[in-house]
Amino acid sequence: MPFENLLLSSCLLPGQTYFKESQASVEVKPLTGETILFFNIDDQSNPGCKLRQFLWGTETGQKMCDLMVFYAKDSERVICFVELKHNIGHLGHATKQVINTYNTFKVHLKKSYTAKAFISACGGSSPREYKEYQRELLKEFGKNNFDINNRSNDALGDLLRGIPPKTGQGKRKNKK
Template structure:
């Protein structure tokens, strides 16, 4: 399914830059000159979206993230794969979901964009101990192209715009 078909499907959330699933939510406040599109691609929460069927047909058990967010400003194009969790303890599952969705998606779209991943959990501490998942995300998306947190600020917006992840007012680089 080309990206154009996603724009015309029920996956697109027109005019929305906020998404909530269970207790977790993300929001991006668009700045001047930015285009931000949210796509609710998980058919568990959006039965009208048929992206899972397009990707995997009737095959069961494939992991898929909740959202794809398209970001554009000037010549910059970003597609961000987003997973929301109630607890950061689900980081391993979330990592698998964003990587699996991206790996399947990129087969259907030429690489004229920057791929990123964002995992948000509304509870739990930041998972410094989860270096294995950081390495997996680094390998799939590259340095400074992923973030996971449980802050309620504009962390997703910062990631889309290319601003380094922030923790407690200090800069944190994605660990290798």
């Protein structure tokens, strides 16, 4: 299922730049000149999407993320692999889902895009292995090409646009 076929499949969510699963959600408000396409690729929540069968055939047990988001502006092209979790404590599982989906999907595309990953959770406490999961995402996607977010703002839009994640919000710097 080349990317062109995804455009014609039931994976595409026409006109939607908002997605909710369980209690977690993501939204991107398109700016002038941007094209943003959401694809609900997980056949658990979208049985009509056949991407899993294309990527893995009859093999079962493969971890897959919830969404793929295509972003274009001028000559820039981004494909972002998105996983939503109710609890950030499931970060390890989410990390495996976005990496596995990307690694399997990328063999079917020419490398004429930037790959990114976005994991969002609406609650919970960060797992002890948080930094380990960050390293895995950094190794796979590169610096400034992933975000782990449990904040309510346009973090996915910022990631797609290449705006680095805001860190240390709410913390004061010590003055000398």
